[in-house]
Amino acid sequence: MPLRPRSLRPARSAVSTEVPDDTPIPEQVWQRVPADELVTLVSLILVAHDYPDHRARAAAEALCHGDLTGAPDTGVVELTRTHLASLENGEVAPRAEPLLIADRGAAALVDYRRGPGLWAVGDAMDRAVVRAGRFGVGLISLRGVGPFGRVGHHAARALPHGMIGLVMAAGAAPGHPLGMAAPAGAYPEFVLDVDLADAARSPQFAGFALLVDVLAGVLSGVADHDNDTGLLVLAIAPTTLRSADGFYRAASALFGSMLGWEGGSPIRYPGWREAQYLEQCRALGVPLRAPVRRQLDSLALSLGLPPLTSVD
Incomplete structure (x- = not known):
């Protein structure tokens, strides 16, 4: 169901269409560029x-x-x-060069040394994609980054390569952001972008926040660094485990089965409306x-x- 563009016309009043001379006319709330x-x-x-x-x-x-x-x-x-x-x-140091601390083929630990997170996390996903192309999976544990925006965007950098992307953050980063992106076959790509901070208040979901703390915080070593953020960036190449056609058909069946209607409202998975x-x-x-x-x-x-x- 296509999204309707926001109207830039002022809403009509149900009471009166006249505007007093001394009443300022509000500016348009939205402007398109x-x-x-x-x-x-x-x-x-x-x-x-x-x-x-x-x-x-x-x-x-x-x-x-x-x-x-x-x-x-x-x-x-x-x-x-x-x-x-x-x-x-x-x-944040915009020209800081990342330092490779450990390299184990499919996995590596990188310190971005106060580099801008908006670039660094995407760079880490690109590195993970290259490793996944060789080993089937690529894992980058990283630290030393500034604010990085939405983790779902960085996870989605794996999609043009036909890969699954996963990004999670812990430490100085607000909350427990977790992002995942996966090809959806014949349908729009699946892109999940959530913050587990609120869910952690519920006992049945508290374990997910701890999972992020372990994989993104403990693994990267940010517990040893004040005011630092640790992230786990993972890329998975499905075609190293099964045929591309088989994965495509299975993904199409899975995400197609999730579409429907309930109470007159469409049911869609994360990534569709985006x-x-x-x-x-x-x-x-x-x-x-x-x-x-x-x-x-x-x-x-x-x-x-x-x-x-x-x-x-």
């Missing part, structure tokens, strides 16, 4: 703050993920208050709140960059 233009502007802003070009683009894609998949509270609204702030106070929202944003533009739009345009102006254009 081209998706690629948004990512490009964020990338250029990060470059201006000493990010290398290739890291800036990957970081911009990670940051804009929330806006492109219907979770704007985790998107570009975090650019100034979280990511640029961490650069200015020295918590894929539709992403398609809508690419076609119609990304909706931004007016204050966020003004902030981005102000940053662009201060750096001599053109402001975002509007999609009518």
Whole structure:
């Protein structure tokens, strides 16, 4: 069921259509901008703050993920208050080079040495994918990263390679974020992005939070480092264990069986609606709140960059 774009027209009052002369007319809450233009502007802003070009683009894609998949509270609204702030106070070093601490073929431990998490976690998944291509699985245990955005986005970097991706974080990271992405055969890809912090309050789910603490925190060694975040990044290549056709048919059967209707509402698995929202944003533009739009345009102006254009 396609998502309907948010209307930018002011809602009609059920009581009166007249607006008193002394009543200010509220500005539009949402303004649409081209998706690629948004990512490009964020990338250029990060470059201006000493990010290398290739890291800036990957970081911009990670940051804009929330806006492109219907979770704007985790998107570009975090650019100034979280990511640029961490650069200015020295918590994140945009050019820090990762240090390989242990390498065991299919598994490795990497210290990113205060590198930007928006880029570093995706880089760790890319490294895991390369190892999975050789060994069937690739596991990167990492630490020493700044804020990294949505773990589901980083897990999904395994999907273009036909692999399953898993990312979880513990330590200084808020909550217990866990992300997983898997090919879904003939259907939109499965992308799970959850925070186990709330679930941990319930006894039957507390074990999941401990699982994340062990695999992401204890394994990476962040317990020995103050204010550090540890992550587990895992890539699995299904075709090393079974045929591509067999996996495709099984995935199609599994995710197809989860679709249906209940009480007049569609039943969908995680990733379905996000894929539709992403398609809508690419076609119609990304909706931004007016204050966020003004902030981005102000940053662009201060750096001599053109402001975002509007999609009518």
